[in-house]
Amino acid sequence: MASNLPSNAHVSTHPCLQAKLSQLRSASTSSRDVQSLVHEIALMVGYEALASGLASKQDGTDKSPLGYSFTKTTISPSANSISLVPILRSGLSMVPALSSLLPHPVPVHHLGLYREKATLQPVEYYNNLPYHGPTATNPNAGGPAELAIIVDPIIATGATACAAIDTLKDWGVKKIIVCSVLAARDGLEKACSEWPEGVEIWVGGCDRDVDEKGMIRPGLGDVGDRLYLTLGK
Template structure:
């Protein structure tokens, strides 16, 4: 799938290997998520178009100025997606942040939307969805459908630390135009919808909350 970009960056592989360890503390989980999110965002923004701006003066001469052309929106999927927000904003400080709350019902594994902070009309040109894990792909697929129904018809990208092969296949089947920048792809998805070896429950590990 040409729209799935699995990172081959050694720093990402190294940091995800540490992140998988169940014994690290929530503070280190948050720090690693921040670092991984920023590295993935760097890869996901490599093709952003530029436009010319008013020339400026350096200490020695006038120089040509370019700036990012599209208005970019960051859409973290609550709650674990918040772990990527500050990391990506450090690279894209003018990006708008628009929140979506979607959880996976434990029995059916179907996505349930519970929070939507999108304005009435789109005020952005491109979207980067922040979702540290794509397991079944149900939440990711639902998020894209919500964004398209809202009016985003152009570029939608995901950055995710760990994804299952099945989840990526499911997302691609429903939304083949969406690009995913993923740190590592795990092949196994268990009967409870958890990625194996995966990271466990990313939200619980980030916030030191016990699994319900």
């Protein structure tokens, strides 16, 4: 399924991830296990994405417990130039995994997007990106990040991912990494084409298409409902 995808689409082939994804697909998997599996898959996808999207750089010296001097290493871009951007609500489930991979805390800026049922088009209902940079009266205000990491378990039609990419591009980010658990092929291609030179998309798996309700098949079901036990609402 990963063949002939855009060059900025990356589908994991890790056997352990594929086994966990298979467990996550099962309707018999409990909400507690869904939470654990999404976290574990997010760790694996994020590990691959950040290995490609970040660089290491020397950062002075320090001493080991035995008193030996060593050169410290940090990441580039620096933590204060990176933002994690979960798409509410299910994107929240991936934040702890990506945060734990980064060596220093980074700002988390939330985007609230939902798909309108009739058109399947995204509607933004929440946005806490800091559009105003530091000023004399508010020197701690933040401006656009150099790198934004979007986390959302599912890329189905691709419309939500495209809307988030457009919002962050308008904010002024220089680069975007998208981390997802599962994508539909058409949705993945659509998201990759939204800003090809600025976006890299990393997913745990890629399914063939979506159904008439915009749900990936075979897919994972409504992963937000499964995560937060709101099935049948």
